[in-house]
Amino acid sequence: DVKVTQSSRYLVKRTGEKVFLECVQDMDHENMFWYRQDPGLGLRLIYFSYDVKMKEKGDIPEGYSVSREKKERFSLILESASTNQTSMYLCASRGLASSYEQYFGPGTRLTVT
Amino acid sequence: QKEVEQNSGPLSVPEGAIASLNCTYSDRGSQSFFWYRQYSGKSPELIMSIYSNGDKEDGRFTAQLNKASQYVSLLIRDSQPSDSATYLCAVGSSNTGKLIFGQGTTLQVKP
Numbered sequence: 150d151v152k153v154t155q156s157s158r159y160l161v162k163r164t165g166e167k168v169f170l171e172c173v174q175d176m177d178h179e180n181m182f183w184y185r186q187d188p189g190l191g192l193r194l195i196y197f198s199y200d201v202k203m204k205e206k207g208d209i210p211e212g213y214s215v216s217r218e219k220k221e222r223f224s225l226i227l228e229s230a231s232t233n234q235t236s237m238y239l240c241a242s243r244g245l246a247s248s249y250e251q252y253f254g255p256g257t258r259l260t261v262t
Numbered sequence: 263q264k265e266v267e268q269n270s271g272p273l274s275v276p277e278g279a280i281a282s283l284n285c286t287y288s289d290r291g292s293q294s295f296f297w298y299r300q301y302s303g304k305s306p307e308l309i310m311s312i313y314s315n316g317d318k319e320d321g322r323f324t325a326q327l328n329k330a331s332q333y334v335s336l337l338i339r340d341s342q343p344s345d346s347a348t349y350l351c352a353v354g355s356s357n358t359g360k361l362i363f364g365q366g367t368t369l370q371v372k373p
Binding site: 249 | 296298304313350354359363364365
């Protein structure tokens, strides 16, 4: 069974803090993705990784960075959190054999005050 | 023109009826199409994948694909109140390897 986990369901941080969001998948998937979802704006891709130590910018990478040191783990980093980064953050993974099927983790609702 | 378009709804159907959700896309080279269900406050869950023209059935769900018309739909038969959710259409980009998501259609099934 497909399993993607995220480190926190809810997170509250202060403006200017450095924030780490962790995602782990146990399906040996090559590709991993970070999205944010906001009302009226839908799902927007922040960063993705095709393989270990590889990363590509998505549609809205500004203010974010990522790290993928191991195949199963993909981290999203907010270098200096701002209130406009308050959002639902969703991690997804995909295996090369699965024809684009992406499986999502439970999400992290981040509030920046 | 948005790359993947869905009517935001809400689409309201009575319990036991057929719910029909529609999606159009702009990338003629797309080969993979997906429907995700998302309950309020939860993450999207993959419920259907379709890659060839025609119908694909899985339980009460049927996905329909017409590549010539660039149209994909999801039918839910015998709708239940538990089907009330937002349904996201997603299309595989032919040149980037990414999924392009629609804004979603909210379905309400009334008892």
